Amino acid sequence: MTSPDWYEDGLPHIWLPYSQMKTAPAPLAARATEGSRITLEDGRSLVDGVAAWWTACHGYNHPHIRACAEAQLARMPHVMFGGMVHEPALRLSSRLAALLPGDLERVFYTDSGSVAVEVAMKMAIQYRLNRGETGRTKLLAFRGGYHGDTLATMAICDPEEGMHHLFAGVMPAQHVIDLPQDEATTTAFEAFLNAHAHEITAIIVEPLVQGAGGMLFHAPAVLRHLRHAADRHGLLLILDEIFTGFGRTGSMFACQRAGIVPDIITLSKALTGGTMALAATVARRHVYEAFLSDNPEHALMHGPTFMANPLACACANASLDLFEQEPRLEQVAVIETALREQLEPCRPLPGVKDVRVMGAIGVVELDRIADPAALRTRFIAENVWIRPFRNIVYLTPAFTIKPEQLQVLTQVVRTVLTV
Numbered sequence: 001m002t003s004p005d006w007y008e009d010g011l012p013h014i015w016l017p018y019s020q021m022k023t024a025p026a027p028l029a030a031r032a033t034e035g036s037r038i039t040l041e042d043g044r045s046l047v048d049g050v051a052a053w054w055t056a057c058h059g060y061n062h063p064h065i066r067a068c069a070e071a072q073l074a075r076m077p078h079v080m081f082g083g084m085v086h087e088p089a090l091r092l093s094s095r096l097a098a099l100l101p102g103d104l105e106r107v108f109y110t111d112s113g114s115v116a117v118e119v120a121m122k123m124a125i126q127y128r129l130n131r132g133e134t135g136r137t138k139l140l141a142f143r144g145g146y147h148g149d150t151l152a153t154m155a156i157c158d159p160e161e162g163m164h165h166l167f168a169g170v171m172p173a174q175h176v177i178d179l180p181q182d183e184a185t186t187t188a189f190e191a192f193l194n195a196h197a198h199e200i201t202a203i204i205v206e207p208l209v210q211g212a213g214g215m216l217f218h219a220p221a222v223l224r225h226l227r228h229a230a231d232r233h234g235l236l237l238i239l240d241e242i243f244t245g246f247g248r249t250g251s252m253f254a255c256q257r258a259g260i261v262p263d264i265i266t267l268s269k270a271l272t273g274g275t276m277a278l279a280a281t282v283a284r285r286h287v288y289e290a291f292l293s294d295n296p297e298h299a300l301m302h303g304p305t306f307m308a309n310p311l312a313c314a315c316a317n318a319s320l321d322l323f324e325q326e327p328r329l330e331q332v333a334v335i336e337t338a339l340r341e342q343l344e345p346c347r348p349l350p351g352v353k354d355v356r357v358m359g360a361i362g363v364v365e366l367d368r369i370a371d372p373a374a375l376r377t378r379f380i381a382e383n384v385w386i387r388p389f390r391n392i393v394y395l396t397p398a399f400t401i402k403p404e405q406l407q408v409l410t411q412v413v414r415t416v417l418t419v
């Protein structure tokens, strides 16, 4: 099969994500998307099980998002946010504040999840400095977690499982311990806090599901425990809802399932329905108020060039319209039931360690995957786009996926894992 000229000409000049470029299989050439389908340049069409790294919750090319993007593109694609505001960003901010629980009401925009987490870390550290509390600059994070790839966020990812252990010693060290989920880890967690809380400003966790760290689930009670512990020790609680936010676990935000309000929350991935790069760090009133001062040094000194990009904010508003106008959370509930029924038959298959489902997340965990790239190639041969990593095969489809398309995905997972 011949490749288009742009592919042959450009491939020698591209550096791919998470890839050993010496051995990485040739990437697929995508031409177009529609709903839950990706069409390739060679004419093949794949059913999409990943939703573009969990972003495309309404499926690809939703006409409402497109219409709003086109209107915004014609009016004002971008303007600097320093000294100016605009309707798309302010509307989005008031809508996010209304959707989020408690007084999470101050929105700071960035363009990627990692940077949203960095801003949350910076807020949490400066919160102490502004209040004259010295020596409380550390973050407490958990094994199995993933919060981004930038230097500061690498230090709060899982140190061993994570993709960043090479950099240990380069980044400012943070505390990463076990999530308190049972008696032993809870005792260890309490002991750790008693010893170290005085040097820590905040706890950061992905609520309910640790995504890129292995799609690990925990109970809502764990989050309530973290909230209580944070309150007892005067710590901030940061919830990284970049993966779980906007319906993925079955509620609009995962923290709502636990009935807790974090002090800071980070959002990205599905924020624009998978169309534009946008992220938000949202702070509660008391966090924000620690930055109000006559001292100029107490201001949050951060401001990405493309902050609150109007086009991206217009897409995010359009995405929120769809959550209001279409039955997204009901669709997630239907997907959850289907995933449970259709993935359960994988449990007795050889090498399968666990099958678990939460919301629109279906996971088949294996003892090990010898060659994830080879497994991906087998999925592509079956005309589905599923991207196994480490020892898991997972499905995170668009909430609008058709039942028969979901069935294709789960059937192929069963078939490929059976052979």
Ligand SMILES: *Cc1c(COP(=O)(O)O)cnc(C)c1O
Pocket: 112, 113, 114, 115, 117, 146, 147, 148, 149, 206, 211, 212, 240, 241, 242, 243, 244, 268, 269
């Ligand atoms: C994807 C992700 C990030 C990083 O977001 P990027 O946009 O890739 O920088 C951070 N936290 C969580 C929970 C994520 O899933």
